[in-house]
Amino acid sequence: MRLLAFAAFLVPLPNHALAGQYSLEDTYQGANFFSMFQFVAGSDPTHGRVNYVPEDVALGGSLALVSGSGDAIIRVDNTTFLSASGPGRNSVRIESNKLYDTHVSVFDIVHMPQGCGTWPAIWENGANWPAGGEIDILEGVNNQIQNLVTLHTTSGCSMPPSRDMIGSNTGLDCNAGVNFNAGCGVRLPGISYGTAFNVNGGGWYAIERTSTFVAVWFWGRNSASIPGEMTNGSNLINTDNWGIPAAYFPNTSCDIGLHFGPASININIALCGDWAGNSAVYAASGCPGTCIDFVDNNPAAFTDAFFEFSWIKVYS
Numbered sequence: 502m503r504l505l506a507f508a509a510f511l512v513p514l515p516n517h518a519l520a521g522q523y524s525l526e527d528t529y530q531g532a533n534f535f536s537m538f539q540f541v542a543g544s545d546p547t548h549g550r551v552n553y554v555p556e557d558v559a560l561g562g563s564l565a566l567v568s569g570s571g572d573a574i575i576r577v578d579n580t581t582f583l584s585a586s587g588p589g590r591n592s593v594r595i596e597s598n599k600l601y602d603t604h605v606s607v608f609d610i611v612h613m614p615q616g617c618g619t620w621p622a623i624w625e626n627g628a629n630w631p632a633g634g635e636i637d638i639l640e641g642v643n644n645q646i647q648n649l650v651t652l653h654t655t656s657g658c659s660m661p662p663s664r665d666m667i668g669s670n671t672g673l674d675c676n677a678g679v680n681f682n683a684g685c686g687v688r689l690p691g692i693s694y695g696t697a698f699n700v701n702g703g704g705w706y707a708i709e710r711t712s713t714f715v716a717v718w719f720w721g722r723n724s725a726s727i728p729g730e731m732t733n734g735s736n737l738i739n740t741d742n743w744g745i746p747a748a749y750f751p752n753t754s755c756d757i758g759l760h761f762g763p764a765s766i767n768i769n770i771a772l773c774g775d776w777a778g779n780s781a782v783y784a785a786s787g788c789p790g791t792c793i794d795f796v797d798n799n800p801a802a803f804t805d806a807f808f809e810f811s812w813i814k815v816y817s
């Protein structure tokens with residue numbers, strides 16, 4: 502121990518003196534929010550029953566807007582009855598212009614898409630997928646109430662079964678090439694997703710990526726342990742004060758620095774597709790008929806299929 506401490510003293514200090522201390526690099530908020538993202542138009546790579554619209558269509562058709570209170574909203578079309586032979590329901594997929602290597606991102610989320618057929622996600626994505634790594638921070642389907650945090654990588658990255666976190670493993674091999682790309686997932690306990698999350702007024706998701714680990718925290722709006730740095734949107738944060746993470750991915754059997762590179766922040770709302778539309782998964786949520794019929798013929802059911810952000814802050 503002492504020898505290690507002494508050796509560490511001789512090594513040049515990293516760019517911040519305290520391990521978990523970061524300062525604000527970017528704020529995505531209000532009128533600036535959408536100019537810091539590009540809209541990724543077209544069909545959904547995971548076969549969702551959606552048509553991601555370009556920026557002018559999203560902003561013109563109120564599928565992307567800034568509310569009167571300054572929150573950024575992205576939503577799914579909730580008025581059009583679809584033809585079975587036509588494209589999917591209009592929706593939004595956005596990707597940050599900027600890439601981030603080691604960093605902390607914090608998402609103050611007021612509302613997330615909920616209900617049958619929905620498959621929303623907030624994720625960070627490196628280049629040449631899966632070479633640059635993918636981190637799914639908030640993701641789920643249909644009437645789920647617990648969030649699933651997942652890493653997807655190239656081969657040679659797996660997670661130890663027991664580790665210091667609140668959530669529970671759903672898979673240990675992060676390799677996107679096996680297990681139908683299930684990745685190494687961690688299911689969060691309690692209300693962390695969907696309708697009940699919205700009833701609580703949402704909350705904060707935060708991710709820290711260093712060269713040796715990835716950690717994700719979640720505090721519901723009514724949590725008793727929200728760090729003051731969340732509620733005041735501080736310019737300085739210290740993740741050492743945030744407590745045990747909801748999901749923790751250490752470097753025990755995964756060279757995090759090798760498997761994760763500069764990544765964009767991505768947000769999208771898919772409907773149906775490979776996960777939400779899987780007939781067993783869809784039926785298990787108590788959803789009616791088939792997912793695609795439901796999406797095509799029930800536009801008003803997607804009125805609550807929206808994300809609303811107070812802000813997103815990135816720290817380095």
Ligand SMILES: *[C@@H]1O[C@H](CO)[C@@H](O)[C@H](O)[C@H]1NC(C)=O
Binds near residue numbers: 713
């Ligand atoms: C894993 O990370 C720790 C610091 O969190 C570091 O001391 C250790 O050398 C790393 N191990 C490997 C195999 O990279």
Ligand SMILES: *[C@@H]1O[C@H](CO)[C@@H](O)[C@H](O)[C@H]1NC(C)=O
Binds near residue numbers: 728729730733735
């Ligand atoms: C925000 O909260 C943190 C943690 O409680 C505190 O250290 C910091 O001084 C606060 N900053 C502001 C601007 O209120």
Ligand SMILES: *[C@@H]1O[C@H](CO)[C@@H](O)[C@H](O)[C@H]1NC(C)=O
Binds near residue numbers: 580
């Ligand atoms: C569609 O969503 C808007 C915005 O929330 C809402 O005002 C409107 O009533 C919804 N339309 C239908 C048909 O449900």
